[in-house]
Amino acid sequence: MIVVAGARGMLGRDLLELFGDRAQGTLRDDMDITSRASVSMALKRLRPHVVINAVAYTDVDGCETNRVQAFRVNADGVRNLAEVTAELGAKLVQVSSDYVFDGNGDVPWREDDAVHPLSVYGCSKLAGEENARLNPDHLIVRTQWLYGIHGRNFVETMLRVGRERDEVAVVSDQVGSPSWTVDLCLAIDALLGKNCCGTYHAANSGSCSWHGFAEAVFRESGMNTRVRPITTGELGRAAPRPLFSVLDCSKLERDTGYRPEGWRDALKKYLRKRSSHGEG
Numbered sequence: 001m002i003v004v005a006g007a008r009g010m011l012g013r014d015l016l017e018l019f020g021d022r023a024q025g026t027l028r029d030d031m032d033i034t035s036r037a038s039v040s041m042a043l044k045r046l047r048p049h050v051v052i053n054a055v056a057y058t059d060v061d062g063c064e065t066n067r068v069q070a071f072r073v074n075a076d077g078v079r080n081l082a083e084v085t086a087e088l089g090a091k092l093v094q095v096s097s098d099y100v101f102d103g104n105g106d107v108p109w110r111e112d113d114a115v116h117p118l119s120v121y122g123c124s125k126l127a128g129e130e131n132a133r134l135n136p137d138h139l140i141v142r143t144q145w146l147y148g149i150h151g152r153n154f155v156e157t158m159l160r161v162g163r164e165r166d167e168v169a170v171v172s173d174q175v176g177s178p179s180w181t182v183d184l185c186l187a188i189d190a191l192l193g194k195n196c197c198g199t200y201h202a203a204n205s206g207s208c209s210w211h212g213f214a215e216a217v218f219r220e221s222g223m224n225t226r227v228r229p230i231t232t233g234e235l236g237r238a239a240p241r242p243l244f245s246v247l248d249c250s251k252l253e254r255d256t257g258y259r260p261e262g263w264r265d266a267l268k269k270y271l272r273k274r275s276s277h278g279e280g
């Protein structure tokens with residue numbers, strides 16, 4: 001059985017939908033990953049062969065002022081999961097982030113490229129990766145620019161502000177690969193299917209800036225909202241972001257045969273799915 005920790009999160013809910021009867025979700029009340037006792041009690045009861053950690057403190061700007069909490073969840077919590085899963089002989093799948101890279105470059109990042117996080121969030125996710133390796137049977141899956149039907153995300157923000165205004169300002173100097181949670185779930189399933197271990201990158205293919213992504217959201221939704229390009233500096237967020245964070249996912253394709261589809265096709269599918277869910 002697969003345990004999905006973070007069953008109420010954006011990724012966690014899609015993982016549970018994909019795995020169906022094969023998986024069981026845990027909420028913070030069932031398993032608070034920051035408590036070793038809670039992790040030990042929950043996993044000893046459930047006896048999974050795989051634990052997928054979809055729990056994180058994901059407020060990137062909030063992490064800058066809540067460093068202790070960021071490390072408690074994103075690093076110490078992963079250590080608890082790694083040690084208990086190792087004890088039980090279970091695999092740990094740790095979901096990580098492109099923010100472990102500094103984004104200085106123009107070539108997609110490979111799994112073995114040097115890491116150099118710029119933000120507290122990135123540092124805490126990197127510490128989480130190091131802790132995940134305490135279980136020799138670990139799988140670290142770095143992803144980026146996630147959106148999904150069950151969470152607050154960039155696509156939903158654009159659709160909301162696009163209904164309220166004629167023009168929105170969006171940063172054009174950060175480049176990445178917008179990634180649909182459903183395609184990430186399929187990548188994780190493919191990696192588990194081949195019993196892969198170690199570190200992998202998984203994101204939809206192709207890349208764009210946030211500005212280009214916003215334009216695509218409006219175009220594919222039939223909205224006429226204009227998108228004004230601005231710089232990261234002009235936006236003035238608390239946490240520094242990597243400017244070029246495209247992930248090279250060729251290792252995923254080589255080892256599993258699964259190639260995530262292009263980001264624009266994934267966006268179209270997402271928009272169709274959300275309208276069939278009755279979202280406006």
Ligand SMILES: NC(=O)c1ccc[n+]([C@@H]2O[C@H](COP(=O)([O-])OP(=O)(O)OC[C@H]3O[C@@H](n4cnc5c(N)ncnc54)[C@H](OP(=O)(O)O)[C@@H]3O)[C@@H](O)[C@H]2O)c1
Pocket residue numbers: 005006007008009010011012027028031032033034053054055056057058073077095096097098125143144145146147151
């Ligand atoms: N979103 C992105 O763009 C992005 C990009 C790259 C990587 N990632 C990674 O992808 C993974 C999933 O992200 P997401 O966007 O799906 O996250 P999310 O929607 O913010 O969900 C995170 C979940 O973690 C739970 N949680 C927080 N602290 C907990 C604790 N101490 N014990 C148990 N549960 C706790 C939260 O529970 P409550 O509901 O109770 O608060 C929430 O359901 C994370 O590892 C994230 O770092 C995300």
